[in-house]
Amino acid sequence: MSKTWRPATQLVHGGTLRSPYGETSEAIYLTQGFVYDTSEAAEARFKGESEGYIYARYGSPTNDMFEKRMCLLEGAEDARAMASGMAAVAAAILCQVRAGDHIVGARALFGSCRWVIETLAPKYGVEFTLVDGRDLKNWEAAIRPNTKVFFLESPTNPTLEVVDIEGVAKLANQIGAKLVVDNVFATPLFQKPLELGAHVVVYSATKHIDGQGRCLGGVVLSSKDWITENLQDYFRHTGPAMSPFNAWTLLKGIETLPLRVKQQTANAARIADILADHQKVARVIYPGRADHPQADIIARQMSGGSTLVAFELKGGKQAAFALQNALEVVKISNNLGDAKSLITHPATTTHKNLTDEARAELGISHGTLRLSCGIEDAEDLIEDFERALSAVAA
Numbered sequence: 001m002s003k004t005w006r007p008a009t010q011l012v013h014g015g016t017l018r019s020p021y022g023e024t025s026e027a028i029y030l031t032q033g034f035v036y037d038t039s040e041a042a043e044a045r046f047k048g049e050s051e052g053y054i055y056a057r058y059g060s061p062t063n064d065m066f067e068k069r070m071c072l073l074e075g076a077e078d079a080r081a082m083a084s085g086m087a088a089v090a091a092a093i094l095c096q097v098r099a100g101d102h103i104v105g106a107r108a109l110f111g112s113c114r115w116v117i118e119t120l121a122p123k124y125g126v127e128f129t130l131v132d133g134r135d136l137k138n139w140e141a142a143i144r145p146n147t148k149v150f151f152l153e154s155p156t157n158p159t160l161e162v163v164d165i166e167g168v169a170k171l172a173n174q175i176g177a178k179l180v181v182d183n184v185f186a187t188p189l190f191q192k193p194l195e196l197g198a199h200v201v202v203y204s205a206t207k208h209i210d211g212q213g214r215c216l217g218g219v220v221l222s223s224k225d226w227i228t229e230n231l232q233d234y235f236r237h238t239g240p241a242m243s244p245f246n247a248w249t250l251l252k253g254i255e256t257l258p259l260r261v262k263q264q265t266a267n268a269a270r271i272a273d274i275l276a277d278h279q280k281v282a283r284v285i286y287p288g289r290a291d292h293p294q295a296d297i298i299a300r301q302m303s304g305g306s307t308l309v310a311f312e313l314k315g316g317k318q319a320a321f322a323l324q325n326a327l328e329v330v331k332i333s334n335n336l337g338d339a340k341s342l343i344t345h346p347a348t349t350t351h352k353n354l355t356d357e358a359r360a361e362l363g364i365s366h367g368t369l370r371l372s373c374g375i376e377d378a379e380d381l382i383e384d385f386e387r388a389l390s391a392v393a394a
């Protein structure tokens with residue numbers, strides 16, 4: 001295996017552990033445990049004196065291939081595959097804090113991530129502050145002597161705001177805190193948080209990495225030292241390990257990640273432009289457009305636009321519902337990153353638990369829709385939108 005291969009090559013070949021049978025595709029090792037030739041071999045394995053697997057909750061060959069391939073893509077030294085994106089987020093945060101510590105997070109977060117910081121962590125005596133992550137001054141002002149972790153998502157769900165990752169990483173380094181970045185929306189292809197100074201990266205592999213709607217998965221990536229010192233014991237003893245079957249599914253998904261994300265992004269860019277010119281649309285937020293409010297930060301830290309488009313209809317909830325109901329190719333679903341185009345109305349689904357005021361802070365109105373573009377033919381998506389928009393009352 002060559003570390004110098006480019007990403008598309010790594011994603012097809014990287015991390016492959018071939019059995020003596022020489023199979024072309026990666027094998028699925030569906031086993032809970034492992035056997036040892038002798039008592040002495042078992043003893044040496046447990047002492048860490050010989051290489052090898054002990055129990056699937058700690059690690060197993062198919063998961064290992066997925067973790068290694070993700071490390072090559074991310075430029076990380078080590079990783080742990082987990083059962084879902086939320087298992088990964090919760091582990092990345094909770095494994096490194098204790099009662100009396102303080103977390104600073106951006107307030108624009110995936111709902112369950114916000115729950116971990118706002119509701120779960122305080123139950124164990126961990127304090128938090130949520131800030132408007134767009135302005136570095138807010139991050140700086142939130143720092144306390146006990147701040148240990150910064151957490152952010154960029155671009156954010158659903159309004160695709162961005163946070164200056166390098167700027168937040170510098171603040172974290174000044175006080176010896178760690179920055180954890182949830183990089184789902186950017187995908188590992190368009191943004192490299194570790195290169196920008198972040199200490200830990202997490203993914204919901206459920207999204208673009210599977211990308212075909214089949215299984216849940218998550219992954220935490222960082223330096224070898226951080227994983228050994230913080231995550232390893234938490235991971236072994238609380239049990240969020242990914243199923244080897246899902247690791248295999250995700251390994252196959254990741255082979256086509258660049259092809260899918262390229263097509264999804266090209267489709268999203270075209271739809272964003274069409275929506276921006278439409279008289280029934282009040283506003284479009286798309287990280288690939290020059291009119292994105294933070295286009296300067298995007299140019300610095302991202303190498304591509306986005307597979308997602310956020311937009312607001314002038315006619316509010318009624319128009320948003322009418323558009324969703326009139327779309328035929330695009331399906332109504334709160335998932336994202338899929339080969340199928342999916343659309344959701346955040347105010348009544350993913351963000352229904354927030355007050356109108358909290359939603360307004362995040363730029364979500366009753367007319368806001370979030371589109372995740374799939375890999376369909378762009379012309380069919382455009383026809384679908386043009387037809388469905390004409391069904392919306394002016």
Ligand SMILES: *Cc1c(COP(=O)(O)O)cnc(C)c1O
Pocket residue numbers: 084085086087089110112113153157182184185203204205206207216217218
């Ligand atoms: C989906 C998602 C998660 C949670 O991932 P699951 O695999 O659904 O547990 C976390 N963060 C972001 C940004 C997501 O989009």
